[in-house]
Amino acid sequence: MEKKNSILIVDDEVANIKLLSNILTSDYNLFAVTNGSDAIEAAKKHSPDIILLDVIMPDMDGFSVMDALKDHEETKDIPVIIISGLGGSPDEDKGLSRGAVDYISKPFSPIAIKCRVSNQALFINMKRELEALKKGTGK
Numbered sequence: 001m002e003k004k005n006s007i008l009i010v011d012d013e014v015a016n017i018k019l020l021s022n023i024l025t026s027d028y029n030l031f032a033v034t035n036g037s038d039a040i041e042a043a044k045k046h047s048p049d050i051i052l053l054d055v056i057m058p059d060m061d062g063f064s065v066m067d068a069l070k071d072h073e074e075t076k077d078i079p080v081i082i083i084s085g086l087g088g089s090p091d092e093d094k095g096l097s098r099g100a101v102d103y104i105s106k107p108f109s110p111i112a113i114k115c116r117v118s119n120q121a122l123f124i125n126m127k128r129e130l131e132a133l134k135k136g137t138g139k
Helices: 014-024 036-046 062-071 089-097 110-137
Strands: 006-010 029-033 050-054 080-084 102-105
Touching: 006 014, 006 036, 014 029, 014 110, 029 036, 036 050, 036 062, 050 062, 050 110, 062 080, 062 089, 080 089, 080 110, 089 102, 102 110
Parallel strands: 006 029, 006 050, 050 080, 080 102
Antiparallel strands: none
16 A cells, blocks of 8 residues: 655644645645644654645744745755635745745635645655665666
């Protein structure tokens, strides 16, 4: 049986965590936190394959969390997909320019969530396979 990829969901609204969990739980191992500082600690502890990160949170916004993740060696390469109810391209541009790999607007479309996350998981798994092949051949 193939190992499931892991996802860290970061959103201060528990209803959003539940919705995302319902959409993704059959295909991924999920972890969830409700604030930015816990997100940084959970990313270090669990080394998720992907992070779904809300932009608007009370203690630390998603952009600050992204900046902190990029500053740590063990979390800097984890792909981050921004999730936001703001729906505007300035925030999408801001997230992508800070290193996010994608942007998902609220309200969530289950099909869009599944497709965008599975695309990132596929990319991650292919990258790992390529790195393993390179190590095996000494290149």
